[in-house]
Amino acid sequence: MQNFLIFAILILGFIITFQIARASEFVSVIRGEEKTRKQSNKINGALLLVFLILGLFGVYWTHHTLGDKILKIGSSASDHGRLVDNMMLYTIIATGIVFFATQILLFWYSFKYQESDKRTAYYFPHNNKLELLWTVVPAIVLTILIGFGLVYWYRITGAAPKDAMQVEITASQFKWEFRYPGKDGIFGKKYYKNIDEAHDNPLGQIWDDEANHDDIFLPAGQALHLVVNKPVKLIIGSKDVIHSVGLPHFRLKMDAVPGTPTTLWFTPIKTTKQMAEETGNSKFVYEIACDQMCGQGHTGMRGEIIVETQEEFDQWMASQKPKYAQMKENEAPAAPAAAAKDSTGTVAKDSAKVTGAKKDSTAK
Amino acid sequence: MSDTLHIQHEVASHGHSGEPHVHHHKETFISKYIFSMDHKMIAKQFLVTGIIWAIIGGLFSVLFRLQLGFPDQNFPILETIFGRWAEGGKIKPEFYYALTTMHGTVLIFFVLTAGLSGTFANLLIPLQVGARDMASPFMNMLSYWFFFAGSIVMISSLFTQTGPAAGGWTVYPPLSALSQASQGSKSGMDLWIIAMTLFVASQLLGGLNYISTILNMRTKGMSMTRLPLTIWALLFTAILGVLSFPVLLSGLVLLMFDRHLGTSFYLSDIYIAGQALPNEGGSAILYQHLFWFLGHPEVYIIILPTMGLVSEILAINARKPIFGYMAMIASLMAICVLAFLVWAHHMFVTGLNPFLGSVFVLLTLLIAIPSAIKVFNWITTIWRGNLRFTPAMLFAIGFVSIFISGGLTGIWLGNSTIDIHLHDTMFVIAHFHIVMGVSAFFGMFAGIYHWYPKMFGRYMNNTLGYIHFWVTLASAYLIFWPMHYQGLAGMPRRYLDKSSWASFSQFHGLDAMISVVTIIAFSVQLMFVFNYFYSMYKGRRVRSQNPWDATTLEWTTPIHPGHGNWEGEIPEVHRWAYDYGKDGRDFIPQTEPIGENESEH
Numbered sequence: 001m002q003n004f005l006i007f008a009i010l011i012l013g014f015i016i017t018f019q020i021a022r023a024s025e026f027v028s029v030i031r032g033e034e035k036t037r038k039q040s041n042k043i044n045g046a047l048l049l050v051f052l053i054l055g056l057f058g059v060y061w062t063h064h065t066l067g068d069k070i071l072k073i074g075s076s077a078s079d080h081g082r083l084v085d086n087m088m089l090y091t092i093i094a095t096g097i098v099f100f101a102t103q104i105l106l107f108w109y110s111f112k113y114q115e116s117d118k119r120t121a122y123y124f125p126h127n128n129k130l131e132l133l134w135t136v137v138p139a140i141v142l143t144i145l146i147g148f149g150l151v152y153w154y155r156i157t158g159a160a161p162k163d164a165m166q167v168e169i170t171a172s173q174f175k176w177e178f179r180y181p182g183k184d185g186i187f188g189k190k191y192y193k194n195i196d197e198a199h200d201n202p203l204g205q206i207w208d209d210e211a212n213h214d215d216i217f218l219p220a221g222q223a224l225h226l227v228v229n230k231p232v233k234l235i236i237g238s239k240d241v242i243h244s245v246g247l248p249h250f251r252l253k254m255d256a257v258p259g260t261p262t263t264l265w266f267t268p269i270k271t272t273k274q275m276a277e278e279t280g281n282s283k284f285v286y287e288i289a290c291d292q293m294c295g296q297g298h299t300g301m302r303g304e305i306i307v308e309t310q311e312e313f314d315q316w317m318a319s320q321k322p323k324y325a326q327m328k329e330n331e332a333p334a335a336p337a338a339a340a341k342d343s344t345g346t347v348a349k350d351s352a353k354v355t356g357a358k359k360d361s362t363a364k
Numbered sequence: 365m366s367d368t369l370h371i372q373h374e375v376a377s378h379g380h381s382g383e384p385h386v387h388h389h390k391e392t393f394i395s396k397y398i399f400s401m402d403h404k405m406i407a408k409q410f411l412v413t414g415i416i417w418a419i420i421g422g423l424f425s426v427l428f429r430l431q432l433g434f435p436d437q438n439f440p441i442l443e444t445i446f447g448r449w450a451e452g453g454k455i456k457p458e459f460y461y462a463l464t465t466m467h468g469t470v471l472i473f474f475v476l477t478a479g480l481s482g483t484f485a486n487l488l489i490p491l492q493v494g495a496r497d498m499a500s501p502f503m504n505m506l507s508y509w510f511f512f513a514g515s516i517v518m519i520s521s522l523f524t525q526t527g528p529a530a531g532g533w534t535v536y537p538p539l540s541a542l543s544q545a546s547q548g549s550k551s552g553m554d555l556w557i558i559a560m561t562l563f564v565a566s567q568l569l570g571g572l573n574y575i576s577t578i579l580n581m582r583t584k585g586m587s588m589t590r591l592p593l594t595i596w597a598l599l600f601t602a603i604l605g606v607l608s609f610p611v612l613l614s615g616l617v618l619l620m621f622d623r624h625l626g627t628s629f630y631l632s633d634i635y636i637a638g639q640a641l642p643n644e645g646g647s648a649i650l651y652q653h654l655f656w657f658l659g660h661p662e663v664y665i666i667i668l669p670t671m672g673l674v675s676e677i678l679a680i681n682a683r684k685p686i687f688g689y690m691a692m693i694a695s696l697m698a699i700c701v702l703a704f705l706v707w708a709h710h711m712f713v714t715g716l717n718p719f720l721g722s723v724f725v726l727l728t729l730l731i732a733i734p735s736a737i738k739v740f741n742w743i744t745t746i747w748r749g750n751l752r753f754t755p756a757m758l759f760a761i762g763f764v765s766i767f768i769s770g771g772l773t774g775i776w777l778g779n780s781t782i783d784i785h786l787h788d789t790m791f792v793i794a795h796f797h798i799v800m801g802v803s804a805f806f807g808m809f810a811g812i813y814h815w816y817p818k819m820f821g822r823y824m825n826n827t828l829g830y831i832h833f834w835v836t837l838a839s840a841y842l843i844f845w846p847m848h849y850q851g852l853a854g855m856p857r858r859y860l861d862k863s864s865w866a867s868f869s870q871f872h873g874l875d876a877m878i879s880v881v882t883i884i885a886f887s888v889q890l891m892f893v894f895n896y897f898y899s900m901y902k903g904r905r906v907r908s909q910n911p912w913d914a915t916t917l918e919w920t921t922p923i924h925p926g927h928g929n930w931e932g933e934i935p936e937v938h939r940w941a942y943d944y945g946k947d948g949r950d951f952i953p954q955t956e957p958i959g960e961n962e963s964e965h
């Protein structure tokens with residue numbers, strides 16, 4: 001019923017508009033088309049000016065209401081993000097000036113030079129000086145923007161520092177999994193055909209490679225832990241389709257491409273706690289958003305990052321158990337019964353958590 | 365039609381000279397309206413098909429905006445329309461992505477490529493260069509029918525069990541290559557590829573025809589530098605299409621191989637649905653290179669024709685010559701060349717070599733220079749003119765405004781440093797909808813209002829035209845301007861429900877507002893469609909051969925031109941197309957010889 005009413009109102013509105021439009025056509029024939037044309041010319045000329053004024057106000061108002069919802073320029077949570085912020089600042093200045101200048105001229109001229117019997121159009125087919133001017137000036141401005149852009153781009157995409165912490169991020173429909181290299185600082189080899197999610201090998205690690213034995217694996221749902229002011233290099237891969245590691249607060253992004261690992265490095269400069277204070281939001285959380293359309297669960301492909309101090313990180317890391325050890329534990333009692341395996345698995349994990357908690361408390 | 369005209373036409377259409385055969389066309393309904401070889405009729409066929417597609421594509425956006433703007437509400441109407449795809453009045457995620465994919469594919473290819481350049485290249489090229497028809501009217505007819513066949517295949521994919529393609533309009537593999545990855549990557553994806561193959565064939569048949577007609581069939585005196593800018597723009601559009609569509613096709617053929625023949629062009633190291641696939645050594649990024657080699661020129665294929673239309677309409681209604689005619693041609697040419705050299709700016713965050721990335725930054729930002737020249741020249745064309753605000757003129761002015769707004773954000777995204785943050789966010793959505801979606805539509809509307817009298821011998825209703833313009837302009841800004849802010853906050857595109865996100869759920873009210881405005885904007889477009897069809901039969905009749913006091917050749921034809929366009933000889937051209945307001949005269953038609961005392965420009 002409600003739908004029907006809305007539909008009826010729409011149809012009615014349309015018929016009224018249409019009848020007015022048709023009537024205005026008849027009126028114009030009666031009054032003389034030339035006269036009507038001139039009148040509508042004046043109305044539209046005035047409306048163009050009105051639109052300019054309302055539009056400029058709208059631009060201000062949009063910024064006024066939404067400006068504090070965006071990540072404010074200068075509020076970036078990573079060093080590379082600061083560069084992105086700078087670049088956005090320079091670009092908004094350059095494009096902002098052009099935007100206001102051209103829009104104002106366009107609508108103002110349209111209003112000012114609307115048809116009038118008193119004026120004849122000025123025959124002005126070309127002017128080399130003017131054309132040269134507006135070729136050269138944009139070229140100079142763009143050169144400056146390109147210059148800054150490329151300097152920053154090379155800084156962001158350049159090689160990560162040697163002492164950078166390394167973390168591997170593996171994307172798959174529709175989750176994020178993380179791996180730390182463990183104490184040896186080396187990621188063990190993996191091969192996608194070894195992936196066996198049912199048997200504790202979600203990344204396809206090759207257990208014969210000893211470098212794998214101390215690698216820490218974080219399953220989907222657990223937050224990635226990073227250390228504030230310590231460079232981190234993300235090694236990004238995907239198991240199935242293309243995903244993208246989007247880090248809005250760090251102003252960074254890198255695709256996860258199956259078969260072609262990519263990297264991204266940056267230094268987080270604010271801990272989660274600092275961000276919570278800065279934003280006044282006690283529940284503040286760094287989010288990883290999948291930015292590349294990856295299938296039906298794309299919207300929910302969410303990960304979290306916790307940025308903390310070195311001490312907090314060390315405590316947390318000490319509580320983690322390498323995947324290899326977990327796998328061995330699960331394998332050992334595998335003999336009794338296949339049905340009991342799942343429950344032993346959870347017990348093992350739970351006990352790991354308990355020991356972790358104990359360590360936490362002792363450290364405190 | 366005189367016999368001479370008829371002979372010339374026969375020679376043109378069949379290509380064999382020699383003894384002229386004299387017989388008259390017997391036009392049946394089928395040869396006149398369906399399998400027509402008259403470029404004007406083919407133009408109308410493209411336009412009407414484009415309008416139907418635009419309604420479908422636009423409706424899809426309205427429906428998925430309902431979901432986007434009101435994620436926690438149910439709309440029974442959605443279930444009525446989509447059945448099991450929207451059980452309980454909520455669009456299922458896989459179908460949401462199918463809708464966005466179809467919205468993009470339909471509007472970019474079927475409306476703004478075929479519907480736009482198909483219409484205006486067919487209508488204007490022969491009329492404005494002074495030719496009886498296209499170089500090959502038969503190929504021209506085939507071009508439409510390949511497009512039509514592609515349309516049918518694309519529509520049929522909507523009715524398959526697993527739904528249409530759902531990988532986004534770019535259909536990146538592996539998502540689009542693996543049927544395990546998504547519902548839309550099943551038969552819907554095959555139909556998508558087949559439809560696009562037919563579409564590419566249509567574009568090549570059309571494009572080759574446009575190029576050869578412009579280069580070879582200009583009337584006496586119509587040198588290249590006397591051509592209206594519409595024709596220049598359509599020439600460069602056709603060149604872009606002919607050189608880049610085949611590359612897309614090659615990419616799609618390889619995709620088809622990967623899907624069905626077990627090849628590994630795009631597939632490597634994939635573990636999906638609990639199973640490791642045998643493919644190794646392929647590159648998913650290869651597809652992106654092939655795709656964007658068309659994909660980027662494609663946006664210029666969309667925007668160049670409208671730049672031509674707008675240049676023409678601004679000059680006519682400002683009663684002034686277009687400012688900087690040669691600079692306009694040079695900038696069109698620069699855009700055409702650079703269009704081929706910027707494709708990888710869509711791939712800055714794919715792990716592309718940073719050095720390669722920096723080259724593409726340079727080339728991408730270079731393209732802002734010819735675009736800036738065009739904008740400044742349009743503004744100067746208006747300056748000190750005597751403006752007549754026909755609906756076409758208003759849409760042309762609106763085009764310039766929208767093009768500026770969307771073009772400037774291109775300087776943001778083209779700079780790889782900023783792109784790292786804004787890539788694949790709503791900022792990109794706002795940018796390209798404004799710069800190539802809305803502004804191309806503005807150019808197209810301007811063209812339709814302006815050349816409607818030539819197409820049908822009647823005018824469209826002005827009042828409805830004005831309402832159409834003002835509501836569309838206001839809604840375009842209301843919809844897309846605030847969207848930039850969502851992007852600046854890092855909100856990714858193609859998210860249908862942000863409620864689980866701490867960073868993005870804050871924009872809920874904004875999304876609702878945008879959805880409401882979308883519905884208003886869409887209804888006004890329906891009003892335009894009504895105006896279009898109504899005026900065909902009931903519109904005010906055109907009484908003068910040259911209703912806009914324009915200089916170009918199409919207005920020297922009869923009000924209802926027959927097949928062959930001119931009765932008697934094709935007129936000879938003596939001057940460029942922009943002698944408005946020269947030597948105290950309002951306008952001087954191209955057909956008028958240069959007077960003895962006329963000033964040089």
